[in-house]
Amino acid sequence: MLKIENLSVELSKNEIISGLNLEVLKNEVVGVIAPNGTGKTTLFRSIATLINHSRGSITINNFKVTKERVNYLKQFFYFESAESLYQNLTVNEHLFYVKEVWKSDISVETIIDKLKMREYAKKRIKNLSLGMKQHLIIAMYLVSDCPVLIFDEPLNGLDPSSVSIMIKVMKEIQTEGKIILISSHDLYNIEQICSRVVFMNEKKIVYDTENLGNLNLLYKQIFEKGGLL
Ligand SMILES: Nc1ncnc2c1ncn2[C@@H]1O[C@H](COP(=O)(O)OP(=O)(O)OP(=O)(O)O)[C@@H](O)[C@H]1O
Structure with a gap:
């Protein structure tokens, strides 16, 4: 609670x-x-x-x-805004970073498919739209499993x-x-x-x-x- x-x-x-x-x-x-x-x-x-x-x-x-x-x-998982993502890291790199930090058993691949992020999983943040970055924040939360x-x-x-x-x-x-x-x-x-x-x-x-x-x-x-x- x-x-x-x-x-x-x-x-x-x-x-x-x-x-x-x-x-x-x-x-x-x-x-x-x-x-x-x-x-x-x-x-x-x-x-x-x-x-x-x-x-x-x-x-x-x-x-x-x-x-x-x-x-x-x-x-809790709180990510202040899409602007706080690392511009030069990819979507995948963000997700594996969260998995490591939160010591999570959740599969990054499963989350990428669930949120339909496969097409841009290897792109760097600086090349993403705001909507894609919002997806990534939710995906990071799902991977954290907190x-x-x-x-x-x-x-x-x-x-x-x-x-x-x-x-x-x-x-x-x-x-x-x-x-x-x-x-x-x-x-x-x-x-x-x-x-x-x-x-x-x-x-x-x-x-x-x-x-x-x-x-x-x-x-x-x-x-x-x-x-x-
Ligand atoms: N660092 C700060 N120093 C002083 N006042 C601040 C600071 N940050 C925000 N405020 C003030 O606090 C009040 C609440 O701001 P806040 O951003 O929490 O509102 P909000 O409901 O999230 O607004 P929005 O819907 O526009 O995002 C506003 O009057 C704002 O001017």
Whole structure:
């Protein structure tokens, strides 16, 4: 379980997150929805320990970052953006690197086929499109076989066929008892991918639902009409 309690985060002395609570269970794919600049990336970076929090606690599978940092770091896979991939390494090289670092038994070849990456597996990152790089990040997570995937905007740059592959892969990951936390502005596809969504507003989670029937309407009610609650 990923458990965030009373989290507050400051950046340059501005409180970006304040008293945020969120629990995500195994087998859940949770989408974080909010307008630009609300703090989704800040939340993800805090979970990933790239930013310190000023108050509250984050626990993954009972490991607290403040107490058992090494075990905590083994619980999640977070790749900040496609820009952080190594430009001169190939797709294959990235995947074998992850396999080595995570000491994983997952077959790189199987993952390449699953994500239909065979055609560009030997290409260097600098020669890939954004969509191909997004596939690679998911493939790296699958090879790592770690319990939690945190992915900011996984649908960026994906064409409709790639989105379908992504939806299928996310559903498979979900049935394997993992946790996925993603953000996206693509409400239609969030509905297809997620089992639950949470809306962020005014520095915390303000709405949490498994009823994904009409996210567009909910979005308008929360952000355009002065709030639901
Ligand atoms: N290094 C920083 N120093 C100060 N403020 C920052 C820093 N990084 C981000 N912010 C501010 O924190 C707030 C939240 O930014 P964040 O990137 O987390 O939002 P977001 O919800 O992920 O936005 P988007 O949907 O545009 O990706 C914004 O007001 C932003 O200006």
